[in-house]
Amino acid sequence: MADGSTHRRRLDDPVAAERDIAARLDRAGLEVDYDALSVVSNVYRAATAIRRHMERTVLAAERLSWTAFVALWVLWVWDGMESRHLAVEAGVSKGTLTGVLDTLERRGLVRRRRQEDDRRLVTVTLTADGDALITRVYPAFNAEETRLTGSVAAEHRAVVAAGLRDLVRGVDVAAEPPLTRPGAGTDG
Amino acid sequence: MADGSTHRRRLDDPVAAERDIAARLDRAGLEVDYDALSVVSNVYRAATAIRRHMERTVLAAERLSWTAFVALWVLWVWDGMESRHLAVEAGVSKGTLTGVLDTLERRGLVRRRRQEDDRRLVTVTLTADGDALITRVYPAFNAEETRLTGSVAAEHRAVVAAGLRDLVRGVDVAAEPPLTRPGAGTDG
DNA sequence: TATTGTTATACTCTATAACTATA
DNA sequence: TATAGTTATAGAGTATAACAATA
Numbered sequence: 001m002a003d004g005s006t007h008r009r010r011l012d013d014p015v016a017a018e019r020d021i022a023a024r025l026d027r028a029g030l031e032v033d034y035d036a037l038s039v040v041s042n043v044y045r046a047a048t049a050i051r052r053h054m055e056r057t058v059l060a061a062e063r064l065s066w067t068a069f070v071a072l073w074v075l076w077v078w079d080g081m082e083s084r085h086l087a088v089e090a091g092v093s094k095g096t097l098t099g100v101l102d103t104l105e106r107r108g109l110v111r112r113r114r115q116e117d118d119r120r121l122v123t124v125t126l127t128a129d130g131d132a133l134i135t136r137v138y139p140a141f142n143a144e145e146t147r148l149t150g151s152v153a154a155e156h157r158a159v160v161a162a163g164l165r166d167l168v169r170g171v172d173v174a175a176e177p178p179l180t181r182p183g184a185g186t187d188g
Numbered sequence: 189m190a191d192g193s194t195h196r197r198r199l200d201d202p203v204a205a206e207r208d209i210a211a212r213l214d215r216a217g218l219e220v221d222y223d224a225l226s227v228v229s230n231v232y233r234a235a236t237a238i239r240r241h242m243e244r245t246v247l248a249a250e251r252l253s254w255t256a257f258v259a260l261w262v263l264w265v266w267d268g269m270e271s272r273h274l275a276v277e278a279g280v281s282k283g284t285l286t287g288v289l290d291t292l293e294r295r296g297l298v299r300r301r302r303q304e305d306d307r308r309l310v311t312v313t314l315t316a317d318g319d320a321l322i323t324r325v326y327p328a329f330n331a332e333e334t335r336l337t338g339s340v341a342a343e344h345r346a347v348v349a350a351g352l353r354d355l356v357r358g359v360d361v362a363a364e365p366p367l368t369r370p371g372a373g374t375d376g
Numbered sequence: 377t378a379t380t381g382t383t384a385t386a387c388t389c390t391a392t393a394a395c396t397a398t399a
Numbered sequence: 400t401a402t403a404g405t406t407a408t409a410g411a412g413t414a415t416a417a418c419a420a421t422a
Contacts, residue, residue: 014353024265028323035345036333040238042352047235048279049359050228052390065411077212084380091236096412098382120380120421135216145224151358152351157223160355163340163348164230165202170339171237243413253388272403284389286405308398308403 043167050148058141062133067092068100069141072126075110076134080125083112109133231352238336246329250321255280256288257329260314263298264322268313271300297321 018038025032051066059069071090075081081089087097101124104110109130115121126134149157206226213220239254247257259278263269269277275285289312292298297318303309314322337345 021265024267030323030327030330032330033334033337035342035349036337037330038349039337039340039345039352040333042349042356043231043234043238045279046231046352046355046359049356050231053359055390067412077209079212082380091233093413093415094381095383095414099411118380118422122381135218139218142218142220142225145228146221148359149221149224149227149355151354152227153354154223156347156351157227159344159347160351161223161226161230163344164227164234166339166341167234167337167348168230168237169202171234171241171336240413255389270403281390281392282404283391283393283406287388306399306403310404 039163039167043164053148054141054144058137058144062137064137065100067096068104069137071097071100071104072109072130072134073138075124075126076131076138080123082115083122083124086124104130227355231355241336242329242332246325246332250325252325253288255284256292257325259285259288259292260297260318260322261326263312263314264319264326268311270303271310271312274312292318 018034021037022034054069055066059066062069064072067090071086074086074089083097083101084094087094090097090100092100101110101112105112108127111125111127113123113125115123152160206222209225210222242257243254247254250257252260255278259274262274262277271285271289272282275282278285278288280288289298289300293300296315299313299315301311301313303311340348
């Protein structure tokens with residue numbers, strides 16, 4: 001096994017790292033879809049890096065978690081939303097959303113209202129303070145988005161964005177009831 | 189404000205959703221970098237969807253978290269690694285890694301050894317069971333990666349992966365400490 | 377019966393920081 | 400002094416499940 005500094009040198013170089021991965025898989029005699037491997041691992045790395053960066057810079061200054069920011073942003077764009085849809089859109093469970101909304105409501109940034117026509121439902125809207133906050137913070141957030149994506153070739157950005165949209169759609173499809181895979185759906 | 193079903197219909201359609209976003213930003217008079225917005229939001233959605241899908245399918249069957257799987261994978265590819273490098277590679281803090289390794293060691297999948305030449309360091313390697321597990325699980329994991337990326341046009345996959353690599357590099361650059369701080373990469 | 381939102385439990389991961397043992 | 404790893408705390412987020420109110 002190589003020493004630590006050698007690992008560091010190779011791991012810091014994505015190309016060398018992928019060569020090591022290919023060599024290891026070859027040694028194990030495994031046939032692998034490298035493009036799929038590469039897309040998935042880089043999507044995950046990129047997302048983690050972005051979230052951490054935003055939480056340490058733009059969002060830390062406003063004491064907002066990533067999820068709280070996304071919720072405010074969604075409410076701002078669509079001028080309020082039913083709680084059940086907001087959970088889906090923000091990518092959190094309904095249990096998590098309850099906690100996030102408790103916090104945002106306590107800070108006076110959002111408001112919950114029971115719906116009259118179906119009293120099981122709750123509609124969430126931004127308060128004036130919440131609206132002011134997102135209007136103030138989003139330009140800074142977007143400026144960071146621009147900086148972070150600045151290293152991606154301009155002519156590739158649309159392809160990357162479109163490819164990721166397709167990927168999300170593909171995961172949704174893959175997550176559907178496993179009609180084609182008998183015996184794979186009995187987990188919980 | 190629109191009713192819930194209208195929201196659902198529009199949010200399920202990424203193109204309509206992006207039109208709504210553009211309209212809202214325009215209404216607010218904000219100038220926005222749409223490509224950057226689109227890349228960042230789709231990276232995050234894709235990563236969340238992928239992680240959840242894997243944890244519910246391939247990884248659930250082996251009772252592995254995403255992080256535990258990544259750690260095993262890294263140790264397998266590089267034939268063991270110093271703990272400090274493993275933390276970086278798996279994308280977790282050293283505190284989190286301690287807990288993950290405790291679990292994996294308890295299950296007999298990895299082994300920790302204090303280094304002789306520098307007794308502050310710990311080297312982690314896979315046990316025979318750990319090696320067998322990753323050799324068994326990775327083909328299934330990669331098959332899912334293939335399924336999930338199947339909806340991305342084949343000729344775009346390499347561009348997406350390369351673009352994301354560039355993005356990660358860009359975030360690292362953006363996260364670099366100000367020049368006034370003499371060189372230290374620390375992790376609390 | 378089914379759905380929505382809330383509450384609760386247990387677990388994972390994060391940031392931060394103190395602590396140890398080494399260097 | 401600095402570094403590596405462990406431990407501890409507080410706070411998000413997750414899955415899961417129970418629950419009340421409502422449909």
